[in-house]
Amino acid sequence: MSSSEFDFDTRQIHAGTGVDAEFGSRLTPIYQTAGFVFDSFADGQGRFDGTVPGQAYARTDNPTNAAVARRLADLEGGIGGLLTASGTAAIALTLNALVTAGDHVLATASLYEGTKTLFANSFGRQGVEIELVSADASDDEWRRRVRPTTKALFTETIPNPKNDVVDLERFAGIAHAAGIPLIVDNTVATPYLNRPIEHGADIVIHSTSKWISGHGAVLGGVVIDSGSFDWASQETRYPQLTLPSARGRASFVERFGRFAFLTYLRSVTALDYGPTLPPTSAFMILQGIETLSLRMDRHVANSLALAQWLEHQENVTSVDYPGLVQSPYYARAQKYLPKGAGAVVTFELAGGVEAARAFIDSLQLISKMTHLGDVRTLAIHTGSTIHGHLTEEERLAIGITPGTIRLSVGLESVRDLRHDLERAVAAAAAAASEAEVEASLSDEAVSAA
Template sequence: MTSSEFDFDTRQIHAGTKLDSDFGARLSPVYQTAGFVFDSFDDGEGRFNGTVEGQAYSRTDNPTNAAVARRLADLEGGIGGLLTSSGTAAIAATLNSLVVAGDHVLATDSLYEGTRTLFSNSFARQGVEVELISADAPDDVWKRAIRPTTKALFTETIPNPKNDVVDLERLAGIAHAGGFPLVVDNTVATPYLNRPIEHGADIVIHSTSKWLSGHGAVIGGVVIDSGTFDWSSQSARFPNIAVASNRGVASFVERFGRFAFLSYLKSVTALDYGPTLPATSAFLLLQGIETLSLRMDRHVANSLALAQWLEHHDEVAHVAYPGLVSDASYARAQKYLPQGAGAVVTFELAGGREAARAFIDSLQLISKMTHLGDVRTLAIHTGSTIHGHLTEDERLSRGITPGTIRLSVGLESVRDLRADLERALAAAATASASAGAVAGANAA
């Protein structure tokens, strides 16, 4: 089954898997094993050097994981993928396959804070500089930032939590003109709402813990290779992939062609670092993928309904959701997200931190927790949690005010969600009034 044969709704159920050859099980089995028996001396050697098909070790070759990776690659329009232990592991494995100490990576500045922390902490300690630039900065700003050591441009389709949709085609053009790949974290959009490879992306990443799973039961990630980047033309920039080894072993490009990056990712980076997803988690992920389009339609409908309602509420100063006509990213969302603008709704309470405290504490149906993409609606005050390690000025520079609340909108009844939000907003209003009265008394 290929992308050209069936619609998305069909492929999310069937792509990448086949009937179990031993018993005819309709679901892909969980291969709960560390290793695999070789048929012979030559078979073992061939599995290790890539000349013989078959599993070598579950660190990178578990059949359950491989089936799920094939399905996700199919849905994204890639040639293949690798499951990892988390979305962060997917980012780290991808960039570690491209960079060495002293290298440089460009990234858009409106990224999930956990990714920014990964870049500023661990990658900085490894001697890799990640330079953050506004996604909408002029082309000449981006071009001046490119160096001989620049190895990638990293972005997110829908940055979390600001929801400022990026122009993928423009960034792809900038990256390719510079001679390096565009890497896109497509977690919030999912391949149902956007497929970055169709807009020029070379490598796509997901935190599969989110909407792809949908149930909030497992952590995981995936790296998907488009197979379109011309590594051989950039051999000086990527010698690990496009140049033969000093032991005389042919390059990954020579041996694996358009699978060169994916082969390097699996046989070198993943094998060395071991960010393996348990087969049981891969199995649970597969169950979620099968209903992705159905869930995303409901996620989007609920999100838009709540965003429109919140936009006109007296206690809400601002709503960031690219499905709103008033949103700065609305026009771009119409191009890149025609089936819906995702399921993250971020809004600012007019009463600031104390209003946010009262709001969060008053929620009853909506879960107070950090996560995204669950069937349940989740709420978090980002300034005291995800962005809590930053100074106030740093938070404000990222668009995080004292009253910023992020919703991951689930699949419950909109009526019930709105009733829970209304109760919490009323509590926020009371807290704001009390804070104002105290401030007035102190001023007097």
């Protein structure tokens, strides 16, 4: 099935799979096996060196997983993909395939906090510096920060939780002028709302645990290669891909051409680290993909409706959602997200932590939990959870105030969701008023003393 022949809605159901040849199963089977029998000596050798198609060992691939990766690669417009045990594993594998101790990576500063923690902790201990730069910094500032040891530029389509939509074409230009690939985490947008490869991205990453699966039942990740980056032109920067091995074997670029990075990722990095996704999880992700466009239309409609309602609530001081006309990212969202601005709505309550506490504790329909992309609507106070390890000053610097709440908007009736929010916002307002009275009485007592 070719991307040029069929629409997205059709390919999300059919791409990358077919009828099982042996038993005629219409659904992709779950290949629950640790290994695969080789037809011959030559077949085994070829599967291990990548010259013969087929699985060598389940640590690096599985027919169920491969089918899911093919479908996602098709939807994103890539040449292929690799499933991993989580979105974080997908990020870690991708960068580990490109960097070594002493190397440098540029990244936009508005990234998801878990990704920034991975960069600072694990990659920091490995001697890799991942430098965070404001996405609003000038092109000259970004170019100035490129070093001979810089190996990639990393960003997100819609950064979580503040929704400050990134100008992908601009960063593709910066990266390619520097001779490095642009890596984009497209989790929040999904390939239905945005396909970064069409805007110059070289590698696309997803946490398939989120909207791609949609049901909140599995963890998973995927790395998708565009096949467009010219690794051969950067011989000294990526010797693991462009130079012969220590044993004199031809380079990955020479042997695999535009599949060089993806083959290296699968046969070296994934094999070494082993973040394998179980085929049962891959099967469940595949079921979610088949309804992606239908779900995203509803996610987006609900999110916009709730964001518009929240911006008119007296006790809500700000709403971060790029689908709102007054959002500073509205124009960019119209360019990069014409089908909708995603399903994360972040807002600030007046009254700080006590208002946020009352809001969260008053929710009845909306689930109080950390996750994104579920069919259920989820709410979390980010300052005490996701960003809880930061100092107050650090939180404020990235726009996380004591009253910040993040919603992952689900598929429920928007009327029912609004009723739940009405009750919680009212409780937050009452708590804020009570805290204000207590603070006033305390001030009067201090003055009297």
